[in-house]
Every structure is written in structure tokens, then in C-alpha cells.
Amino acid sequence: MSHQTAHLRQLDKEHLWHPFTQMQAWRESESDPLIIASGEGVHLTDSEGRTYLDGNSSIWTNIHGHGHPTIDAAIRNQLDQIAHCSALGFSNEPAILLAEKLTGLFPENTLNKAFFSDNGSTAIECACKMSIQYRQLVGEESRHEFIAFGGAYHGDTVGAASLGGIGVFQDRFSSHGYKVHRIESLDDLESLPAGTIDSVNAIIIEPLIQGAAGMKTWPPGMLRSMREWCDRNGIFLILDEVMTGFGRTGRMFACEHEGVIPDFLCLAKGLTGGYLPLAATLTHDRIYNAFLGEYEELKTFFYGHSYCANPLGCAAALGSLQVFKEEGVIDSLAPKIEAFSARLREAAETCRHYGELRQVGLIAGIDLIDHQTGGPLDWKAETGGRICRAARRHGLLTRPVRDTLTLMPPLAISENEISQAIDALVKATHDVLG
Numbered sequence: 001m002s003h004q005t006a007h008l009r010q011l012d013k014e015h016l017w018h019p020f021t022q023m024q025a026w027r028e029s030e031s032d033p034l035i036i037a038s039g040e041g042v043h044l045t046d047s048e049g050r051t052y053l054d055g056n057s058s059i060w061t062n063i064h065g066h067g068h069p070t071i072d073a074a075i076r077n078q079l080d081q082i083a084h085c086s087a088l089g090f091s092n093e094p095a096i097l098l099a100e101k102l103t104g105l106f107p108e109n110t111l112n113k114a115f116f117s118d119n120g121s122t123a124i125e126c127a128c129k130m131s132i133q134y135r136q137l138v139g140e141e142s143r144h145e146f147i148a149f150g151g152a153y154h155g156d157t158v159g160a161a162s163l164g165g166i167g168v169f170q171d172r173f174s175s176h177g178y179k180v181h182r183i184e185s186l187d188d189l190e191s192l193p194a195g196t197i198d199s200v201n202a203i204i205i206e207p208l209i210q211g212a213a214g215m216k217t218w219p220p221g222m223l224r225s226m227r228e229w230c231d232r233n234g235i236f237l238i239l240d241e242v243m244t245g246f247g248r249t250g251r252m253f254a255c256e257h258e259g260v261i262p263d264f265l266c267l268a269k270g271l272t273g274g275y276l277p278l279a280a281t282l283t284h285d286r287i288y289n290a291f292l293g294e295y296e297e298l299k300t301f302f303y304g305h306s307y308c309a310n311p312l313g314c315a316a317a318l319g320s321l322q323v324f325k326e327e328g329v330i331d332s333l334a335p336k337i338e339a340f341s342a343r344l345r346e347a348a349e350t351c352r353h354y355g356e357l358r359q360v361g362l363i364a365g366i367d368l369i370d371h372q373t374g375g376p377l378d379w380k381a382e383t384g385g386r387i388c389r390a391a392r393r394h395g396l397l398t399r400p401v402r403d404t405l406t407l408m409p410p411l412a413i414s415e416n417e418i419s420q421a422i423d424a425l426v427k428a429t430h431d432v433l434g
């Protein structure tokens with residue numbers, strides 16, 4: 001190990017607190033932190049010069065690969081002008097153009113307005129607050145509760161976390177957030193009593209697939225049925241496409257698979273191609289118009305963040321949309337998804353430690369099982385985590401969801417690299433489990 005790497009590791013352990021990380025184990029680990037020094041295409045290189053496939057797109061963010069010349073140039077050009085200026089009372093060109101381009105990805109007169117914020121959690125908070133305030137503005141203030149799913153993950157700010165249905169992220173804070181009716185399925189939704197429905201403002205879902213729950217897929221047609229249920233009951237549909245947006249499922253947005261337009265669409269992770277923190281909450285004119293009025297009516301949406309509509313982030317997002325167009329990215333996905341699917345199925349069938357495989361587009365989860373009983377492993381053994389650390393030796397970086405191994409490569413990955421990623425995961429599984 002180089003002197004510089006050793007020095008950085010020591011400083012990291014002294015001063016840096018990492019997200020979702022048990023810092024005791026981290027500090028005791030010989031191999032942590034892996035210090036990522038550079039990235040090119042689907043590869044990351046560490047401070048020791050070792051190269052890895054970015055198997056989870058740097059936690060589900062990267063789309064076109066690292067160091068894409070179009071996005072790099074978009075950011076550099078913007079940097080020559082200005083890095084940041086406020087959107088409170090001013091505007092800027094990249095934000096204006098991005099709002100036009102994003103809303104232009106949907107049929108005319110549907111999702112016509114874009115509100116920019118910083119990350120997935122703030123995109124969700126923004127949708128929640130807009131929808132709650134809308135109800136107040138139109139005299140429906142009793143409709144302020146939410147319906148959300150078991151296993152859901154919508155972010156870590158207090159409001160977004162309260163919508164989540166994963167115990168370890170949510171339980172400690174559940175009494176602090178929105179009032180939530182927790183359901184597990186479309187059947188649950190359709191059997192909610194009328195008295196409950198009357199107090200509901202909106203339902204929120206990760207369309208097609210729940211990420212942090214362990215890549216759990218929803219039955220086909222469910223989204224369409226939810227849209228119809230919302231329309232019948234006057235309830236807003238909030239789609240959290242923070243993970244599924246920007247080609248991950250094989251279409252630009254997951255909602256396109258079922259021809260559904262939500263009332264609020266939340267976008268973040270892949271919005272800038274995975275370069276910079278930026279989020280968007282899209283909604284339609286009916287919502288927006290309810291906030292219009294004289295200053296003293298106090299209908300204003302009093303919500304924002306210092307870096308809302310940050311020009312560098314918006315320029316990166318414009319660069320990413322340009323790549324989608326110029327490189328025909330969405331059209332290039334079908335054969336990759338097919339290869340991904342075939343290779344994953346083969347691995348799931350041949351490796352005795354693999355149970356259920358779930359896949360949508362270039363998102364996959366494979367459950368680890370006890371090969372003797374066929375049941376789940378003891379989560380306390382942290383097998384998924386150990387396998388993913390072992391995968392480093394085979395040139396793959398990814399992160400499990402407990403004992404579900406996940407792969408979600410950048411859309412720019414080749415079929416060859418897809419095979420390499422899956423081979424590495426299988427080898428690492430055998431290293432750890434025999």
C-alpha cells in the first residue's frame with residue numbers, strides 16, 4: 001500500500017463519518033476504505049491503481065459511464081460562466097432549458113412544471129409539501145395523510161423517511177413524520193375503508209420495482225390499476241422514480257411501461273447522469289395554478305434550498321439528456337437487457353447459493369439462500385456484505401441489500417462487461433460460501 005493511501009485511510013478513520021455504515025467495523029477493517037481516485041466509462045480506479053467495474057453505478061446514480069466527454073464538456077462550459085447563483089428571485093439558462101427539456105419528455109399538458117432541488121429525499125419532500133398545500137388551498141385540508149407501501153424507500157429526511165417501510169431506516173423516527181397508511185399490495189389498496197380514503201392526500205410508490213427493499217418487483221398492470229384507483233378516489237399519485245428514472249428499466253421512465261402519468265414525478269440520482277446532486281419534482285398545471293394569487297393571499301409555495309436549480313447540476317443534466325438523444329441510448333438497451341437477463345438466469349440456476357432472481361431492465365437482485373434448507377441466511381452473518389467485499393478481488397464493486405446481491409450497472413455497459421460483472425459476483429459467492 002502506498003504511503004499516501006495509508007495516510008488517507010488513517011485520516012478517514014479519524015474524521016470521516018460514512019452514510020449507512022457501521023463505523024466500528026469500518027475502522028477495524030484492513031481493506032477499508034477503498035479510496036476511489038478516478039473513473040472512466042464503467043470503470044473505477046482506486047488510489048493503488050486497481051481497476052473495478054462499477055457494478056451498482058456508484059449507488060444507482062451513474063448512467064452513461066464516468067468521464068463522458070459530452071457531460072464533462074457541459075459542466076466545464078458552465079463552470080467558465082458561473083458555478084452557482086440563486087434561483088430565489090433569479091433564473092439561469094441551464095435551469096430554464098432543463099425544465100423545458102424534462103417536461104418535454106411527457107405528453108403535452110401533462111407534467112408541465114419542474115421544481116428543482118438537491119437530492120431524492122428533497123424531491124419527495126417537495127412533492128409531499130406541494131400536495132398537502134394544494135389540498136389546503138382548494139379547501140380539502142382534511143386530506144393530508146399518505147398511503148405508502150411496506151418495503152418502500154423514499155429517502156432519509158424526516159418526512160421522506162416516514163413514508164418508508166423498511167424498519168431499520170424508519171422505526172426510530174416513525175412517530176415524527178407524515179401520517180401514513182401502510183399497505184402491501186393493490187388488494188390492500190382496494191379494500192381500504194371509505195373513511196380512511198377521505199383523509200388521504202396521496203399515495204406514493206416506487207414504480208415497477210422497490211430498490212432498497214431488495215429489488216422487489218410489482219405485478220405487471222399494478223401501476224395502471226393504481227392510477228385508475230387514484231382517479232376514482234380523487235387521490236394524487238406520487239411516483240418515486242429516483243432509482244428507476246433515466247433508462248434504468250429499459251424505458252426513459254418506469255411509468256412509461258404502463259402508460260401512466262403521475263400527479264408528481266420525483267427524479268434525482270440519474271438526472272445529471274450521476275455527476276452532481278440535483279433533483280426535480282414534476283407536476284401538472286392544475287397543482288401549479290392553485291398556488292397562484294396575490295402576495296398577501298400567502299398561497300406561495302414557501303419551500304426551497306440554497307442550491308435549487310444549481311447551474312452546474314442543470315448543465316450536467318442537459319449534457320446527459322443530450323447523450324440519450326445523440327447516442328440513441330434507450331434504443332440500445334434491449335440487447336443489453338436480454339444479455340443481462342440470460343446471464344443472470346444462468347448464474348441463478350447454477351449457483352446453489354442463489355435463490356430468487358428479480359430483474360427489471362438493468363436492475364437486478366439475487367437472494368442468497370442457505371443451500372441446505374433453501375431458506376434465507378442468518379442476516380447477522382452479513383453474508384451479502386462479505387460477498388460484495390470479496391468481489392473487489394475479482395474486479396467488481398457493488399453493494400448488497402442485506403442478503404440480496406444487487407447489480408445495476410451504468411447503461412453504458414457492454415454485453416462483455418455484463419458477463420464479467422456476473423462472473424465476478426459468482427466467484428466472490430464461492431469464495432465466501434464455498
Ligand SMILES: *Cc1c(COP(=O)(O)O)cnc(C)c1O
Pocket residue numbers: 060119120121122153154155156206211212240241242243244268269
Ligand atoms: C435513493 C433513493 C431515494 C433518496 O434519494 P437521495 O438522493 O439519496 O436522497 C428516494 N427514493 C428512491 C427510490 C431511491 O432509490
